[in-house]
Amino acid sequence: MVTVRLAVLVLALALLPIKASAESELVAYVAHALDLIERHALAGGAVDWPTHRAAVLARAAKADTPEAAYALIDETLARLGDRHSRLQRPRAPRAGVANGAAGGFAGARLDADSLTVLAVYPHSPAEAAGLARGDRILRVDGEAVTPGNARALHAAASRVGSRLLVRAADxxxxxxxxTPREFRSGLPPAAYSLTERLAVLELPAHSGAGLVPGVGDYARLAHDGLAAHAGACGWVVDLRLNAGGNMWPMLAAAAPLLGEGELGGFVLKDGERWAWTYGHGTVRADGVAMARAPGAPALAPLPPVAVLTSRLTASAGEALVVAFRGRSGARSFGEATAGVPTVNRTxxxxxxxxLLLTVGRFADRYGRTYEEPLEPDEELPLAWDAYGTPADPLLKAASAWLLSQPGCQ
Incomplete structure (x- = not known):
């Protein structure tokens, strides 16, 4: 009992906030962060550590707030140049900005260049107001949207309480x-018929352990969609809205289209490789079960797959792109991805x-590693105002290619 109490006390002390009044604590805090970055970051070799450490700790000795210490760590992470490592500040509740609250996120994902609605979260204020995918916002709080100010108006258009003039797809x-309405963000996977012979599986971004709040299990929902369109001779896997999150439910969702065996892997700083595999309803990393897919439909033979990407496709979304790159009968269309095909450790x-540090690169089934934006096999401009419609240029190109494949002829 004494041991347990002591352990709890040590844990409680470890989580106490750093005190701005104790300069030595700030120096020790920054020094510890530098140690972690130097030891574990994949791009740690890009930094002249003796020189950088001396300069940063000298500045830390003059710091008088925790934020000043965080800024020094941010500067160090920027020197890595990996575009993925970052520092998350301690979480503190902020009144009035939660999802669905006045001034908070309204639940519509918008293209920043045109303010076209790309997706609407279930049960959100945006859904309650009647916004739908394909709608285009013409005015925000009375100000007309133009190519020159769309990005500036993007934040306001996304907030609860904004007055919008919207042109619907019709x-x-x-x-x-x-208006305020409590909801939790999370888009479920969705499958639909593209033509009589082709189908689409949308795999959006997803965080958490595998459950889409208020909807259900991410992988199971994808598998239900695959089973409902089992007669399709070819599939489009749409990753244009997949900005990352937890890659394991995503791989489990796509597993019936990826096939069994090795799907890809991580290559770590020391060259060690951790393979991603799928078999017997389980996705594994280096042999450790990461996600289960009981009842996944068996697709044999594997159909041809067209993978759609955009500049929004990032991190875990890029892991899916890499997994399909090594799979025969797959081809990608769209824009280059965000360029963070790397694994982070917390x-x-x-x-x-x-600290979220990039510690490894993604690798495909053939061992090729990636750390830059993933170029598609066919680079095509996106037309967000036609997203998901028969006029969508990526869906058109993907359909033409799929129908030319042996499985669809």
Whole structure:
């Protein structure tokens, strides 16, 4: 009992916030972060550590706030140049900005260049206001949207309480105002028929252990969609809205289209390789079960697959792109991805902040590694205002290619 109490006390002390008044604590805090970055970061060799450490710790000795210490760590991470490592500050609740609250996220993903609605989260204020994919926002709080100001208006258009003038996909124009409505963000996978012989599986970004809040299990929902369109001779896997998250439910969702065996892997700083594999309903990393897919439909022979990507496709979304790259009968269409096909490891710090360090690269089934934006096999411009419609240029190109494949002739 004494041992347990002591362990709890040590843990509690470890999570106390750093005190701005104790300069030595700030120096020790920054020094510890530098140690972790030097030891574990994949791109740690890009930094002249003796020189950088001396300069940073000298500045840390003059720091008088935790934020000043965080800024020094941010500068060090920027020197890595890997575009994926980052520092998450300690989480603190902020009143009035939660999903669905006044001033918070309204639940519609918008293209920043055109303010076209790309996706609407279930049960969100945006859904309640009648916004739908393909709608285009013409005015935000009375200001007309133009190519020159769309990015500046993007944040306001995404907030609860904004007054929007919207042109729907059918041409109708409506004035809407999103009102507070509690919801949890998360888009489920979806499958639909593209033609009589082709189908689409949309795999959006997903965080968490595998459950889409209020909807259900991510992989099971994808598998239900695959089973419902089992007669399709070819599939489109749409990753254009997959900005990352937890890659394991995503791989489990796509596993019936990827096939059994090795799907790809991580190559770590020391050259060690951890393979991603699928078999017997389980996705594994280096032999350790990461996600299970009981009842996944068996697709034999494997159909041809067209993979759609955009500049939004990132991190775990890029892991799916890499997994399909090594699979025969697969071809990609669209834009180059965000360019972070790397794996991060989390390192908790004493005050509740977290270092997320890039520690390895993605590799395909043939051992080729990636750390830059993933170029598609066929680079095509995206037309977000036609996203998911018969006029979508990527769906058109993917359909033409799929129908030319042996399995669809």
């Amino acid at each position: 041409g109708a124009t409506n004035a809407v105002t999103t 390192f908790p710090l004493q005050d509740g902040a977290t």
